[in-house]
Every structure is written in C-alpha cells, then in structure tokens.
Amino acid sequence: xxxxxxxxxxxxxxxxxxxxxxxxxxxxxxxxSEIAGRAGVSSALAHHYFGAKDDLLEATMRxxxxxxxxxxxxxxxxxxxxxxxVSAVVAVNFSEKQFxxxxxxxxxxxYVEAQKSQALRRLLRVYARRLxxxxxxxxxxxxxxxxxxxxxxxxxxxxxxxxIRRALRxxxxxxxxxxxxxxxxxxxxxxxxxxxx
Amino acid sequence: xxxxxxxxxxxxxxxxxxxxxxxxxxxxxxxxSEIAGRAGVSSALAHHYFGAKDDLLEATMRxxxxxxxxxxxxxxxxxxxxxxxVSAVVAVNFSEKQFxxxxxxxxxxxYVEAQKSQALRRLLRVYARRLxxxxxxxxxxxxxxxxxxxxxxxxxxxxxxxxIRRALRxxxxxxxxxxxxxxxxxxxxxxxxxxxx
DNA sequence: GTTTTTGTTGATTGATCAGTCAATAAAAAA
DNA sequence: TTTTTTATTGACTGATCAATCAACAAAAAC
Numbered sequence: 014x015x016x017x018x019x020x021x022x023x024x025x026x027x028x029x030x031x032x033x034x035x036x037x038x039x040x041x042x043x044x045x046s047e048i049a050g051r052a053g054v055s056s057a058l059a060h061h062y063f064g065a066k067d068d069l070l071e072a073t074m075r076x077x078x079x080x081x082x083x084x085x086x087x088x089x090x091x092x093x094x095x096x097x098x099v100s101a102v103v104a105v106n107f108s109e110k111q112f113x114x115x116x117x118x119x120x121x122x123x124y125v126e127a128q129k130s131q132a133l134r135r136l137l138r139v140y141a142r143r144l145x146x147x148x149x150x151x152x153x154x155x156x157x158x159x160x161x162x163x164x165x166x167x168x169x170x171x172x173x174x175x176x177i178r179r180a181l182r183x184x185x186x187x188x189x190x191x192x193x194x195x196x197x198x199x200x201x202x203x204x205x206x207x208x209x210x
Numbered sequence: 211x212x213x214x215x216x217x218x219x220x221x222x223x224x225x226x227x228x229x230x231x232x233x234x235x236x237x238x239x240x241x242x243s244e245i246a247g248r249a250g251v252s253s254a255l256a257h258h259y260f261g262a263k264d265d266l267l268e269a270t271m272r273x274x275x276x277x278x279x280x281x282x283x284x285x286x287x288x289x290x291x292x293x294x295x296v297s298a299v300v301a302v303n304f305s306e307k308q309f310x311x312x313x314x315x316x317x318x319x320x321y322v323e324a325q326k327s328q329a330l331r332r333l334l335r336v337y338a339r340r341l342x343x344x345x346x347x348x349x350x351x352x353x354x355x356x357x358x359x360x361x362x363x364x365x366x367x368x369x370x371x372x373x374i375r376r377a378l379r380x381x382x383x384x385x386x387x388x389x390x391x392x393x394x395x396x397x398x399x400x401x402x403x404x405x406x407x
Numbered sequence: 408g409t410t411t412t413t414g415t416t417g418a419t420t421g422a423t424c425a426g427t428c429a430a431t432a433a434a435a436a437a
Numbered sequence: 438t439t440t441t442t443t444a445t446t447g448a449c450t451g452a453t454c455a456a457t458c459a460a461c462a463a464a465a466a467c
Contacts, residue, residue: 017434019444039325042239044424055446060426118325125322127378128236128315137378166383167391171364174371181324181334186363194364201398214464216414241454252416257456 023062024072026052031073036115039180041070041122071132074123078140081111085147096204098151099168102144103195106172107188117180144169155204164202171195220259221269223249228270233312236377238267238319268329271320275337278308282344293401295348296365299341300392303369304385314377341366352401361399368392 030051034043045066049056063069088101105111127133145165152161175191186194227248231240242263246253260266285298302308324330342362349358372388383391 040322057446121322125237125318163394170368170371170375173374174367177370178367197360254416
C-alpha cells in the first residue's frame with residue numbers, strides 16, 4: 014500500500030480527524046488511537062507524523078486559526094466602509110464554516126487547554142490580537158479612541174460568549190441570532206462621533 | 211485523631227481543595243490524590259465521602275452555583291429600581307468573590323466538561339436560566355419584550371465572554387473594566403421605551 | 408467492657424494510554 | 438539489482454490513576 018507523498022495527506026486527515034473527535038467528545042480527552050482510527054491509520058502513524066500528542070493538538074489549533082484568518086482577510090477585502098469592516102469580522106466568526114459545533118467545541122477545549130499549555134496560549138494570543146486589530150480597523154474611524162477600544166473589547170467578549178453558549182446547549186443561539194445580537198449592539202453605539210467626544 | 215462529625219468539614223475542605231486544584235491546573239485533569247492531598251487527607255477518604263470523582267466534581271460545581279446564587283439574591287434584595295437590578299446582577303458576577311482566577315478557571319473547566327456530562331449540563335442550565343430570569347426582572351420593565359430578551363442574551367454572553375478572557379491572560383480584564391464594559395453597553399440601550407416600540 | 412459506628416489510610420488492582428520499536432513492504436535512487 | 442528512503446503497523450512498555458478493600462483507631466452506644 015505504501016505510496017510516496019503521503020505526508021501532507023495524512024497530516025491533513027489527522028488534523029481533520031482531531032477536530033471531529035474533539036468536537037464529538039467535547040474535550041481534548043481524545044486518545045491518539047481514536048484520532049488515528051478516524052483518519053484510517055494506526056496510532057503509531059499519528060506519532061510518526063506529529064511526534065507527541067501535544068504537537069498534533071497544536072497543529073490542529075494552528076490550522077483552525079489559519080482558516081479563520083484566511084476567511085477574515087477575504088471578508089475584509091470586500092468591505093467598503095469602516096462599519097462594513099466590523100460587520101465583516103463579525104460575520105466571519107459566525108459563518109457557516111466557523112460556527113459549526115465541532116469547530117466551536119474544539120475552540121472551547123483549546124481555550125481551556127491554553128491555561129496549561131504555553132504553546133496554545135501563544136497561539137490564542139495571536140488570534141486575540143488579530144481579532145482586535147481587525148475590529149479596530151473598522152471602529153477607529155468611527156469612534157473616539159477610548160470608546161473604539163472599549164467597543165472592540167466588547168465585541169470580542171461577545172463573540173467568545175456566544176461561542177460558549179452555542180457549545181453548551183446544542184445549536185442555540187444559531188448563527189443568525191448571534192450576528193443579530195452583535196449587530197444590535199453596533200446599532201446602539203454612537204457611531205460617527207470620532208471628532209466630537 | 212478520628213473525631214466524630216467530620217463529614218461536613220471534610221466535604222467542605224475537599225470541595226475547596228477541588229476548586230483550588232482546578233484553578234491552578236486550569237482544567238479538570240486533577241487527580242483525586244492531589245485534591246485529597248490539598249485537603250490534608252488521603253485519596254481513599256475523598257472516595258469515601260464522595261464516591262466517584264465525577265460526584266466530587268458535580269458537588270463542587272453545585273457549590274459554586276449555590277454561592278453565586280446566594281450572592282445574587284442578596285444583591286437583588288438591595289436593588290431599588292429595574293436598572294439597579296440589572297447592575298446588581300452584573301456586579302455580582304464580577305465581584306471580588308466570583309471573579310477570582312481559581313473560580314473562573316473552575317467555571318470554564320466545568321463548561322467544557324458539561325459537553326460530556328449530562329449532570330453538569332443540567333446544572334449549567336439551571337445557572338443559565340437563573341441568570342436570564344434575574345436579568346429579565348430588571349430589563350422587562352424598561353424595554354419592549356423582544357429587546358429585553360435580546361439584551362438579556364447579550365449581557366449573559368458578555369459575562370461568559372469576559373470570564374473566558376479573564377481566564378486566559380492572567381488578570382485581564384480586571385473586574386472594574388469588565389463591569390465598565392457591561393455598564394457602557396447598558397448606557398447605550400434605549401431604556402424606558404417599553405411602551406413606545 | 409464489649410460492640411457498633413464513624414473516620415481514616417496504605418496497599419493493591421485493573422484499566423487506560425502515550426509513546427517506542429522492530430519489522431515489513433513498496434517505491435525511488437544508486 | 439542492491440540500497441536507501443518513505444510509509445506503515447502490531448506488539449510492547451511504562452506511567453498514571455480511579456477505585457477498592459482490608460485493617461486500624463477513636464468515639465459512642467450498649
């Protein structure tokens with residue numbers, strides 16, 4: 014069976030399997046055997062390609078982050094106004110692709126693990142910084158600095174909170190509701206007061 | 211050493227130790243031995259008083275929930291106006307006692323575990339419902355039903371989100387900042403429009 | 408003063424898993 | 438064709454831990 018050039022395929026399959034497994038179990042307490050089994054290979058092979066379990070988990074998280082970032086870049090490119098930039102960032106976080114229960118469960122599990130793992134904590138910090146700067150790119154032109162800062166923090170917290178809530182009760186709130194909540198928050202902000210405050 | 215009437219003391223000590231241990235590890239991957247050790251007893255005794263590990267974890271979570279609820283009741287009793295009720299609920303969630311890193315880490319860990327455990331999920335649902343109804347008791351007199359509903363959801367999500375963010379980077383945002391964020395959200399709501407919308 | 412109840416532990420068991428390794432086999436390079 | 442590289446696994450090891458249990462001790466009940 015062994016053909017050459019399997020490495021990238023196997024790695025991808027293992028990462029996908031990891032997300033799936035974590036999503037179903039709802040935690041990082043997934044065995045290498047289960048992940049490997051899902052990917053159709055032996056656990057030894059998973060170790061062969063990733064080394065330790067932690068490395069596989071880190072690679073998985075890095076993958077999620079990369080995907081999210083790619084989506085965000087795309088969405089931001091299409092935005093024409095500052096407000097549209099903010100909406101775009103929000104929309105991406107609740108898009109079909111990102112707001113799926115497996116993905117969310119994985120995020121949540123990684124958040125928890127980050128309290129233990131230096132490496133994961135670093136990755137999450139990168140994510141947090143990117144989210145913040147993406148939000149600020151839309152908010153800064155619309156609000157005085159301090160208020161823009163606060164709005165960015167609020168939206169970020171709102172996103173995290175809605176993710177958690179979604180992870181818990183299965184399916185609620187759905188993506189549309191989540192977006193509506195954040196948009197309602199935006200609608201109440203005193204936008205366009207940058208100079209005046 | 212064995213005196214009589216140890217049961218309640220041991221149980222309390224074990225629950226405290228559990229919170230401490232989870233808070234430090236940042237996850238529920240804490241051994242019975244470590245918990246027991248912290249409480250100054252053997253792991254066998256922990257099993258003696260709580261049965262399985264899951265039971266101890268459940269009892270711990272129930273304890274956190276009870277404490278939070280007691281605090282909320284007290285705070286609500288002091289509130290005079292609807293808006294004060296909302297602020298009181300928010301304040302309790304970010305109070306010195308609740309917004310401590312161990313407590314928060316424990317909450318977060320329980321959130322994750324709830325995806326696996328039926329029992330924990332049930333407990334969290336109780337918490338969610340109580341929070342919601344507490345918030346609504348203040349919001350309902352101030353906003354049209356749909357908007358009050360949405361505001362309650364938003365505040366609840368904000369609280370969860372701020373908890374998560376606090377758990378991750380150690381200490382940020384602090385309690386005062388967290389409260390300020392939520393209060394700023396409240397300040398922008400079109401309160402007092404109950405009849406008009 | 409014997410018996411029962413309550414408190415407590417050390418030692419042990421059994422299961423689970425991450426990680427290793429030697430062995431196998433196909434493909435590619437020599 | 439031989440050798441090396443890449444892909445792959447089954448079997449094993451070692452560590453960790455939840456859970457059990459027999460045994461001991463102090464207090465309370467009898």
